[in-house]
Amino acid sequence: MPLFKTNCLLFILLVIATLVSYHRFDQYQQTGPELLTGHWKFQIAENSRIDVTDEGLTLFSSDAKTGASAHQDLPMVKPGTVLLVSADVKCANVRAGKHPWNTARLLLAQNDGKKDRWDLPHATITLTGNHDWKNYRKAFTIASDTEKIWLLAQLSQTTGSLQIKNIHVYPVYENPEYLWARDIILLAWGAYFLLFAGSFLFMNKKNFLIRLLLIAILISIIAGITLPGDMKMQVSNEVKIQLDAESELFKTAIPWDLSKVWHFCFFFLFGLILLTMLEKELTLQGIAMVLLLAGSTEIAQLYIEGRTPLVSDFFIDVAGGIAGMILSRIFISKQNGTPAKSSIAQQ
Template identity: 55%
Template sequence: MSLFKIQCWLFILLTGTTLTSHTWIPQYEQNGSELLTSHWQYKVLGNSQVDLTSTGFTLFSNNATTITSIYQNIPEVTPGTILLLSADVKCNDVIAGEKPWNQARLLLLQADEKKERWDLSTVIVSLTGTHDWKNYQGIFTVSPATQSIRIIAQLSQATGSLQVNNIKLYSIRETRMFTMTRNITLSAWGVFFLLLTGSWLFNNKHSIFMRLLLVCAFISIIAGTTFPGDTKNQVSDEVKTHFHTQSESLKATILWDLSKIWHFCSFLLLGLIIALMMTQEPLSRVIFIVFSLGAGTELAQLYIEGRTPLVADFFIDAIGGIIGIILINIFYIRHNSDKPSY
C-alpha cells in the first residue's frame, strides 16, 4: 500500500475515532456538593421586580436605564477549581440597550483583591427577544488571584422578563477515561501530522532552506492549534494593544481576529512550500495534505482546553493553503512557458 493511501486511511480512522470518543466519553464528573443556597440578594429600582420561587426566580424590568439583578456570593473557592454552572433559562420580550452587554444575562463573576475580573470568561448566556426554556451550561476555572465569586442574573439596562430555574453550581473534575482518551488522541494526531510532512522534511532532494521553511510553517500551525483558549486570547489581546499604541490608523485596519489571520498566513506558507516541494506529485495529493492538516487541527481542538473547532476556521485554513498552491502552480507554469523550445 502506498504512503498516500496509508495517510488517507489514517485520516478517516482518526476523524471517526475522535468524533466518536468525544461524543460518547463524558469529560467531567461532579467533585463536590452544591455550592448555591437559597440566600439570594437582589437590586431593583422603580417598577422593576424580582420574584423568588421554589425552583428559581424571575426578573421584570420596564426601565431601560437601570439594572435589575439578583446575585449570590460564593464562599472562598480554591484556585484552580473547575466549576460547572447550569440553569434552565427563558426570556420574554427582552429589548437590548445600547451596549453589547445590555441584555438578559446569567454569569459567573470572579474578583481578586483589587477589582472584578471582567476580562475572564464570565457569561453563561446572553439573550434578547423571546426564547423558550433551554438548559445552558458554563465551565469556569477559578484563577489563582480570585478571592470571591458571584453568580448574577440580570437585565442590564434592558427591558422584558428573564426566568431562571434549576440553577446549580458545583465543582467538577475530568474523568480518567477522558484524560486518557485526550492524551492518546492528541498523540495520534501528532504522529499523523508528522507522517504528512515528515516524508518531505527528511528528503535530501530538497534544500535545507526549504525544509526549514516547512518546519516554521508546521510549528506555527501546531502552536496556534495547541494554545489553550485563555493563552490564545491573552496573546491576541497583547498584540492588539501593541498595535493600538503604535498607530491609530493601524488600529482601524485590524478588523479580523488575529488568530485567524495567523492561521491563514501559516497555511498560505504551507501551501507554497508543499506545492514547491511536490511539483512532480499529483495536485490531489498536495490538496489532501492541506485539507487533512486543516481538518485535523480543528478536530484536535475538541481536546484542548478553552478551544472549539469551527467549520469557518477550516475553510480559512483551506483557502490559505489553496491560494499558496495556486500561486506556485502559476509560477511553475509561467517558468516552464518562458523556457525556449528547440
C-alpha cells in the same frame, strides 16, 4: 508523495476515534447543586444599560470610560472544590481598550478577606469584536484562603454589547475516563503530526532548507492549535491592542478576528512552499495534504482546553492553503516560461 496514503488512512481512523471518545465520555460530572441565586447586582453609568430576562442578561455600553457590569455573590464552598462556569455568550462591536482586561468578560472571582485574588485563574471568556452564540465553560479551583466568591459579567471600560444566557455555576469533578481518553487521543494526534511533518523530509525535490522551512511553518500551525483557549484569546487581544495603539487605520484595514487572519496566513505559507516541492502531476495530492492538515488541526481541538473546532476555520485554512498553491503555481509557470492557466484547477 511519501507516506500520502498512510497519512490519509491514519487521519480517517483518528477522526473516528476522536469523535467516538469525545461523545462517549463527559469531561465533568456534577457533584452538587446549582450555585446561582438569580440576584444580580449592577454597576452602570449614564451611557450603559443592563437588561435581565429569565434566560440571562444583556449588557450595553457606549462609554469606554465606564462600561457596565453585573455580579452575583455565590454561596461559599469548601476550599479545593472545583466549580464549573458554563454559559452561552454573544457579543457585538466590542472594542479592545488600552489594557488587556478592557474587553467583554465573564469571570469567577475570589477574595481572601483582604483583597480580590486576580492572580488566580478567573476568566471564563474575554472577547472583543463580534462573536456569534457559542457555549463557553471553564473550571476553577477554589483556593485554600478564599472567603468569598462571585460571578461577574462586564464590559470592562469598553463599548459594545454582551449577551449571556443559560448561565450555570456548580461543583464538579473531572471524569477520569475522559482524562484517560484525552491523553490517548492527544498522544495519537501528536504521533500523527510527527509522521505528517516527517513525510516532507523524504521528498526529493528542492533542497533540505526548503523542507525545513515547510516543517517550521507546520510546527507553527500545530503550536497554535495547542494553545489553551484563554491563552490564545489573551495573546490575540494583546496583539490587537498593540496594533490598534500603533495605528487607527488598522481597525478599518483588518476588521476581522485577528486569529482568522493568522489561520489564513500560515496556511497560505504552507501551501505556497508545499507546491514548490511537488511535481505538477502531484498537485492534487498537495491539495489533499492541505485538507488533511486543516481537518486534523480542527478535530484535535476537541481535546484542547477552551478550544472548539469550527467549520469556518477549516474553510479559512483550506482557502489560505489553496491561495498559496495558486500563487506558487503562477510564479513557477512564469519562471518556466509557460502559461499558468489555472493549472491547479485542471488537475
